[in-house]
Amino acid sequence: MKSAVLVFPGSNCDRDMAVALETVTGKKPHMVWHGDSALPDGLDIIALPGGFSYGDYLRSGAMAARSHIIGEVIKAAEKGVKILGVCNGFQVLTEIGLLPGALMRNKNIEFICRDAKLIVAQNRSVFTSGYEKGQEIIIPVAHHDGNYFADDETLDRLEDDDCVAFRYADNINGSARDIAGVLNKAGNILGMMPHPERAIDPKHGGTDGLKLFESLLG
Numbered sequence: 211m212k213s214a215v216l217v218f219p220g221s222n223c224d225r226d227m228a229v230a231l232e233t234v235t236g237k238k239p240h241m242v243w244h245g246d247s248a249l250p251d252g253l254d255i256i257a258l259p260g261g262f263s264y265g266d267y268l269r270s271g272a273m274a275a276r277s278h279i280i281g282e283v284i285k286a287a288e289k290g291v292k293i294l295g296v297c298n299g300f301q302v303l304t305e306i307g308l309l310p311g312a313l314m315r316n317k318n319i320e321f322i323c324r325d326a327k328l329i330v331a332q333n334r335s336v337f338t339s340g341y342e343k344g345q346e347i348i349i350p351v352a353h354h355d356g357n358y359f360a361d362d363e364t365l366d367r368l369e370d371d372d373c374v375a376f377r378y379a380d381n382i383n384g385s386a387r388d389i390a391g392v393l394n395k396a397g398n399i400l401g402m403m404p405h406p407e408r409a410i411d412p413k414h415g416g417t418d419g420l421k422l423f424e425s426l427l428g
Contacts, residue, residue, distance in 0.1 A: 211254045211427060213239040216283070216299075218263035218274045223296065223405065227259040230407035234423040244277035255292040255426055256283055258299030260352070260405055270313060270355045271301030280306055292336060292426060293399040297353055300392075300401035309392050309401045310368070311360035316353070317384030323352040325415070326404055327379035328390050332372050335393055336428070337400045340421035346379060347418035349404035356403040358385040358392070371395050376402060 213231045217224045224241065231239045239257070240250045249256070263274035274280075280302075287293050287308055295303040303309045316322055325348050330341040341347065360368070365386055368374055376391035383403075391402030406419030 211235045212237070212250070212252050213255045213257065214242045214250055214253050215239050215257045215259055216242050216244060216279060217259075218244045218261070218277065218298075220263045220265050221259050221261035221298070223260035223298075223407065226405070226407045227257045227296065230410050230419070230423050231255070231257065233410055234420070234427065242279060244274065244279055246279050247282070249279070249282045249286060253286060253291055255294060256286060258283075258293070258295040258302050259407075260297030260299060263298050263302065266298075266355075269305075271298055271303075271305045274298070274302045275305035284308065287399055290396070290398050294337065295399075295401040296405055296407065297356075297403055300403055301355065303399065303401040308399050309394060310364050311358055311392065313355050313403070314357040314359045315355055316357050316382075321352075321354040322356065322382055324350070326351045326382055326390070328376045328404060329379050331374045331377050331391075334372065335375060335397045335400070335425075337393070337422055337425055338375055340425040348409065348416050349406055349419055350408045350415075351382070351404045353383070353403055356383045356385065358389045358403070360386060365389075368392060375400055376404070
């Protein structure tokens with residue numbers, strides 16, 4: 211599997227994502243700078259990592275969404291390339307319209323950094339097939355703007371299309387319907403707030419994120 215990790219000014223989880231992808235695939239991912247004009251040929255997956263792209267100065271993910279490379283990411287997504295956006299990467303995916311909704315400030319306007327219990331809402335996607343539906347897993351979170359918001363019509367459509375991938379077992383940040391991860395209808399794009407790349411090694415506290423990356427191998 212050939213992979214790439216986008217790198218923006220302010221990314222701080224790009225290397226963690228690269229380690230996770232290499233651990234599972236056995237191949238180093240391409241590290242693609244935000245100012246590049248082209249992606250490597252033949253990519254199977256593109257990852258948009260967590261962090262604080264451009265310092266979140268305008269709005270989380272808003273400036274990264276206008277980077278040179280984003281047009282190529284959109285083209286790749288339309289061709290069916292798998293796209294994974296984690297934390298700030300999820301925010302970027304909503305900013306560029308590859309996923310609906312938006313990420314707003316957490317309830318009580320607090321930065322949350324701790325392990326979170328998630329429920330696997332569906333296991334029919336290329337990202338979740340390694341889990342059991344309804345399985346409880348532990349994945350770390352670290353965010354200030356992690357409150358997933360969409361209007362009721364959009365939320366109903368996500369539910370009807372089975373596009374909710376993960377839910378929080380306890381509503382830690384006020385997200386609508388406890389949503390922690392969202393898929394597009396085609397199933398090749400996943401945005402999630404928790405950090406699966408930080409849960410691949412038992413020495414770091416758990417391996418519940420590993421199955422997400424292993425699922426990508428098919």
